[in-house]
Amino acid sequence: MFAVVLVLGVSAIIFFLINSIGSPIDMLMADRPGVTDQAIAALKAYYHLDRGVIVRYFIWLGSVARGDFGTSITYNQPVGPMLVGFGLETLKLQLPAIFLGLALAVGIAAVAAVRQYSRVDFTVMTGALLGHSLPGFLVGILLILIFAYWLGVFPSYGAYSTLTPLWGSTFADGLWHMVLPLTMLTLFNTATLTLLLRANMVDVLRHDYIMAARASGLPERRVVFGHALRNAIIPVLTYLGILFGLMLATAPVTETVFTWPGAGLLYITAIQQLDYPVIMGETLVVTVMLVLFTLLTDIAYVLIDPRIRLE
Amino acid sequence: MSGADADQIAAALPRRRLPRGPGNLRQGWRRLRRNRTGMLGLLLVVLVVVVAVLAPVIAPYAPNDQSAMLHFGAQAPPSGAHWFGTDRSGYDVLTRTLYGAPTALVVGLGAMLIASFIGVAVGGIAGYLGGAADELLMRGTEFFLVIPVFIVILAVVRLFGVVVIGTPLEGVPFLNLGAIIVLLGLFGWPPLARLARAEFLRLKQMEFVEAARCIGARPRDIIFRHILPNALPSLVVVAALGIGGAILAEAMISFLGFGDPKTVSWGQSLYFNYQVLKVAPWAVLAPGLAIFLTVLGFNLLADGLSDAFNPRLKQ
Numbered sequence: 001m002f003a004v005v006l007v008l009g010v011s012a013i014i015f016f017l018i019n020s021i022g023s024p025i026d027m028l029m030a031d032r033p034g035v036t037d038q039a040i041a042a043l044k045a046y047y048h049l050d051r052g053v054i055v056r057y058f059i060w061l062g063s064v065a066r067g068d069f070g071t072s073i074t075y076n077q078p079v080g081p082m083l084v085g086f087g088l089e090t091l092k093l094q095l096p097a098i099f100l101g102l103a104l105a106v107g108i109a110a111v112a113a114v115r116q117y118s119r120v121d122f123t124v125m126t127g128a129l130l131g132h133s134l135p136g137f138l139v140g141i142l143l144i145l146i147f148a149y150w151l152g153v154f155p156s157y158g159a160y161s162t163l164t165p166l167w168g169s170t171f172a173d174g175l176w177h178m179v180l181p182l183t184m185l186t187l188f189n190t191a192t193l194t195l196l197l198r199a200n201m202v203d204v205l206r207h208d209y210i211m212a213a214r215a216s217g218l219p220e221r222r223v224v225f226g227h228a229l230r231n232a233i234i235p236v237l238t239y240l241g242i243l244f245g246l247m248l249a250t251a252p253v254t255e256t257v258f259t260w261p262g263a264g265l266l267y268i269t270a271i272q273q274l275d276y277p278v279i280m281g282e283t284l285v286v287t288v289m290l291v292l293f294t295l296l297t298d299i300a301y302v303l304i305d306p307r308i309r310l311e
Numbered sequence: 312m313s314g315a316d317a318d319q320i321a322a323a324l325p326r327r328r329l330p331r332g333p334g335n336l337r338q339g340w341r342r343l344r345r346n347r348t349g350m351l352g353l354l355l356v357v358l359v360v361v362v363a364v365l366a367p368v369i370a371p372y373a374p375n376d377q378s379a380m381l382h383f384g385a386q387a388p389p390s391g392a393h394w395f396g397t398d399r400s401g402y403d404v405l406t407r408t409l410y411g412a413p414t415a416l417v418v419g420l421g422a423m424l425i426a427s428f429i430g431v432a433v434g435g436i437a438g439y440l441g442g443a444a445d446e447l448l449m450r451g452t453e454f455f456l457v458i459p460v461f462i463v464i465l466a467v468v469r470l471f472g473v474v475v476i477g478t479p480l481e482g483v484p485f486l487n488l489g490a491i492i493v494l495l496g497l498f499g500w501p502p503l504a505r506l507a508r509a510e511f512l513r514l515k516q517m518e519f520v521e522a523a524r525c526i527g528a529r530p531r532d533i534i535f536r537h538i539l540p541n542a543l544p545s546l547v548v549v550a551a552l553g554i555g556g557a558i559l560a561e562a563m564i565s566f567l568g569f570g571d572p573k574t575v576s577w578g579q580s581l582y583f584n585y586q587v588l589k590v591a592p593w594a595v596l597a598p599g600l601a602i603f604l605t606v607l608g609f610n611l612l613a614d615g616l617s618d619a620f621n622p623r624l625k626q
Contacts, residue, residue, distance in 0.1 A: 009454050018466055133607045135559055137566065138599045141581075141588065145596075149589045249459040253563050267462060268567060271469045279466050286459040294457065 003291050008061075010287045015057045018279060060280065070277035074269070079281040083263065087248065087285070089159060090255070090262035093181050094247040100182070101189025102240070106233075109194045110224050113201030113232075124194065131191025136250075140184040140257040147180060154180050157259035181258040189243065196239055200232040207231075234305050241297030245290040248282070335620075339544065342619040349615015355608025363412035370406040374575050377401040386591040398580065398594035399587045408597045411577040415605055418492055418561040418576075419554035425496025427550055430503025431539075437504070438511025439534060449508065452501050460498040461560065467494060468569050487571035491564060495557045506549050510542035517541075544620035548613050555609030562602045577602045 044050045048059050063070065069079035112124040148156035155161070155177050165173035204210065205228055213223045251264025259265070263282060270278035301308050343349050362369075371394075379385055379393070380401030389396040395404035437448040471490050475481050483489075514520060515538060523537050564570055565578025572579070577598035584594035 006454065006457055010458050013454070013458065014463055017463065018470060133610050134603060135562070135606060137563065138603055141585070141595060141599060145588060145592055149592075246459075249462055252462060252465065252567060256567055268465075271466050271569070274470070274473065283459060283462060283466070286462060287457060290457045290459060 003295050006291050007284075007288055010291075011061075011284050012057060014283050014287070015060065015280065016053060018276070018283075019053050019056065064281075064284065069281040072270075072278050073275045074273040074278075075275075079277045082266070082278070083281055083285055086261065086263040086266040089260065090248055090251045090264060092159075093178065093185060093254070093260065093262070094251070096178075097182055097185035097189055098240070098243050098247075100186045101193055104186070104190045105193035105197050106225075106229065108190070109197035109201050109232075110229065112194070112198050113205060113228075114220075114224060116202050116205075121198075125198065128191045128194040128198070131187055132195055134188075136184055136188045137253045137257050139187060140181065140254065143180045143184055144257070156180075159261055181254060181260055184257075185254065193236065193239070196236050197232055200235050201228060204228045204231045230304075234301070237297055237300050237304070241293045241300075244296075245293035248286045248289060335544070339616075339619040343615050346615045346618055348611050349618065352608050352611025352613070352615055355604055356612050359412050359416065359605050359608060362409055363416050366409045366412060370403075370409045372403040372406040374402075374406055374410040376403065376406070379403070386587060386594070388591075389593055395597045396591065396593040398584050398591060400583060404580075404594050404597045407575055407580055408577070408601050410575040411580065411598060411601060412605075414488070414574055414576040415558045415561070415602075418488070418495070419558040419609070421492040422495035422499055422557035422561075423550050423553045425493065426499035426553060427503055427546070429497070430500035431507045431546065433500065434504035434507025434509075435511050435534065435539070435542075438508035439515060439530075439538070441512070445508070448504075452504050455498065455501045458498065461563070464491070464494045464498065464560075465564060465567065465569055468564065472569075485571060485574060488574050488576075491561055491571070492557075495560055499553055499557065503546065503549055503553070506545055507542060510545055511538055514538045514541050544616070548617040548620070551609050551613035551616060555606045555613070558609070559602065559606050 041050075048056050051059070060070075067080060069083065071077065072079050072082060075082060108124055108128075112121040115121050144156045147154045159174060159177050160170070161173050161177075166176055167173070205224075210223060210228055213227045214220070218226075248263050251262055252268050253264070254260065255262045255264035256268060266278065267282050269275070270282070343353070377400055379387065379397045385397055385401040386399050387393060387397045393403050393405065395408065398404055398407070433448050433452065437445040468487065468490055472487055475486065480486060515533075520533060520537050523533050528537070561570070561576065562578035562581070565576050566581045566585070568582050570576060570579050570582065580598040581595055584591060588595050
């Protein structure tokens with residue numbers, strides 16, 4: 001219930017922030033002397049811009065509730081299907097990056113935590129701290145410079161080849177284009193998740209039930225990945241929820257670096273072109289995703305951790 | 312009993328000097344000095360500050376000197392005359408990188424100053440008053456926590472830049488940069504508010520606050536002289552992290568092309584030179600490295616401060 005209020009409230013704040021600044025028609029028509037005043041007035045009426053900002057918010061909300069996000073000014077296409085199409089391109093990068101990052105982090109953190117304060121642990125921690133502090137887009141630029149420009153192995157931009165796909169296969173071509181951006185995202189996710197998991201792991205491994213599990217003769221692998229991991233991963237859920245929730249919100253930078261035709265690049269062009277319906281639609285979708293994954297995180301806690309029960 | 316009575320009683324009592332141990336600050340500094348990564352962070356931050364102050368003195372060229380363009384000297388690789396080479400507009404890369412430091416610091420400090428002010432006010436009031444005020448303020452904070460800050464700031468900065476064209480505001484120097492700073496501050500306070508609330512809740516139940524209340528100290532003094540100074544160490548840690556975050560955010564906003572075209576900033580250099588990455592990588596690598604070292608410096612310093620001032624957190 002609070003989630004719905006949250007989405008409505010946040011969408012209202014964003015709507016007023018963006019719409020109180022100025023009329024998009026005035027901005028778009030500012031440098032076009034050929035357009036008559038009547039045409040501008042007609043356009044304003046068409047987009048309800050002759051009404052007050054509060055009325056406009058409810059008109060917009062009403063049409064969004066009916067699944068209509070309006071029509072993009074620059075693409076002249078309905079915004080809803082556009083967001084789905086571009087959004088899928090974004091998820092194609094972000095989802096594998098999160099799952100790969102988590103899988104790698106679990107393995108690395110377990111190895112490091114079991115040998116706490118060893119040379120392995122120290123190397124892992126330094127690497128993770130560095131990977132976490134390195135701004136993602138700088139890593140992306142470095143990857144392009146080294147692997148696309150100097151070594152010439154991977155393509156530097158796009159999700160597909162423009163003319164003929166590599167090796168005549170669209171699938172292989174798509175995968176090849178994913179390698180660099182996926183590496184950049186996975187590096188950051190792995191580093192951050194490793195930092196969190198290792199700290200929790202070290203904590204959990206000190207508990208009596210781990211000693212009990214070891215004493216009962218369980219193989220070390222079962223102790224670490226069965227008993228310890230299950231408890232160590234619980235505090236990380238919050239961060240995972242944020243990662244999922246922010247998938248579209250962090251996309252603009254990633255997709256600008258790699259010229260990736262996803263929701264992030266769509267958003268950037270929409271801002272450049274003052275394409276209001278796209279700007280509003282995408283900010284709403286991102287907000288809904290953030291709230292949704294916060295909610296899912298709470299549910300996941302209850303499911304995984306029997307100590308927490310809803311009141 | 313009023314505060315004045317307490318002072319008279321205190322004056323009448325025989326003065327007995329207790330041996331004073333080192334204060335909180337000095338203890339913290341000692342612990343920080345032993346923390347190697349914390350000191351590395353401090354070193355990096357000091358370096359950025361020194362560069363920011365001395366940029367006009369140590370920079371080999373003027374920040375807007377494009378004279379390299381005149382003799383086809385743009386995008387030239389590093390040489391004796393241009394240590395870091397020149398970029399696509401003929402600027403000396405080293406000079407532009409040095410002059411980016413003051414911009415970065417102004418953005419980081421400015422945004423965090425605004426955020427700290429709002430955050431401590433909201434969190435402090437919520438924690439000190441408790442009850443309905445606490446509930447209301449914290450629910451409000453939750454709203455701000457789920458705003459997709461970065462993409463909203465992008466849109467607002469861009470629209471603001473369009474709207475001011477043709478108005479008297481247009482001539483104001485650094486208007487866009489100012490807008491970015493204010494927006495980063497206006498959206499950056501929720502973590503500080505949460506921490507301030509937790510600290511105020513914890514501290515207001517401590518014995519020394521109770522003692523202050525017993526001798527009749529006014530709420531203003533309790534808040535500003537007893538609670539706030541003790542909450543500061545934790546708040547400074549989050550603020551230091553926030554400074555790094557704000558600097559990174561401005562770099563990304565500028566990199567996407569929505570920065571202030573009239574200022575010299577690292578993100579701006581990345582934006583202008585990213586298209587010539589293949590030809591003139593130095594023009595991208597130098598500001599990129601500067602961003603990385605600055606953000607790393609503030610992150611490590613925050614880590615070090617957190618270990619130094621909240622030693623109980625570390626096991």
